[in-house]
Amino acid sequence: MGFTSELWESGAATYERIRVHPFVQGLTSGDLDRAAFRHYIAQDSHYLREYARALNVVAAKAPTPEGTALFGEHATNANAVERALHAGFLDELGGVDQPASPTTVAYTNFLLATAHTGSFAEGLAAVLPCYWIYARVGADLVDRSSPDPLYARWIATYGGDGFQKIVDDVLTVTDRHAEGLGPAERAAMLHHYATAARYEWMFWDAAHRRETWPIPLA
Numbered sequence: 001m002g003f004t005s006e007l008w009e010s011g012a013a014t015y016e017r018i019r020v021h022p023f024v025q026g027l028t029s030g031d032l033d034r035a036a037f038r039h040y041i042a043q044d045s046h047y048l049r050e051y052a053r054a055l056n057v058v059a060a061k062a063p064t065p066e067g068t069a070l071f072g073e074h075a076t077n078a079n080a081v082e083r084a085l086h087a088g089f090l091d092e093l094g095g096v097d098q099p100a101s102p103t104t105v106a107y108t109n110f111l112l113a114t115a116h117t118g119s120f121a122e123g124l125a126a127v128l129p130c131y132w133i134y135a136r137v138g139a140d141l142v143d144r145s146s147p148d149p150l151y152a153r154w155i156a157t158y159g160g161d162g163f164q165k166i167v168d169d170v171l172t173v174t175d176r177h178a179e180g181l182g183p184a185e186r187a188a189m190l191h192h193y194a195t196a197a198r199y200e201w202m203f204w205d206a207a208h209r210r211e212t213w214p215i216p217l218a
Ligand SMILES: Cc1ncc(CO)c(N)n1
Pocket: 044, 047, 048, 129, 130, 131, 134, 200, 203
């Protein structure tokens, strides 16, 4: 691997914090409070809707038709996952209609702003932790799975070969694209990657705390 190993390194300490987070550990032990998981799924529904938009912006800026097609397909997938997976989980958990939390708003705004104002490379670095960290979390948990069938289903979604293949395609595109980039653009990518990785930790943590706005809307 090329530049993607440097990207992973820029988020490696954060990944270690994600791996041991009580929310993630609770998925595989089965001890995670269902109310925290419901909060997470409801927030992830907001997240994936905006993530799909960010992916379409990355698709629009891709320098090759293959890149445009790849990220366009992934945007469509993210919307499909939002509908299918989440409708399924929320049916079982009891539907929840909660507004996007401060952390969800911050993370999705970061993705959209970086995709819109930055280069293709910058947008790519910002959306990458979402793919890569989830595939790693899935792979880390898949052998132990979970005694809770709902959590086992979540783990299987991200720990399977299907999701890993998607991530591998994106890593290949990233390594190829980075070959032609100078140090300033690479530094920006490392920074965006590390920022999004920290938001990934914050997203788990916000669900664990069941974060809401400190001031309700009037
Ligand atoms: C917050 C978040 N990050 C990554 C993924 C992976 O798709 C997801 N569903 N939600």
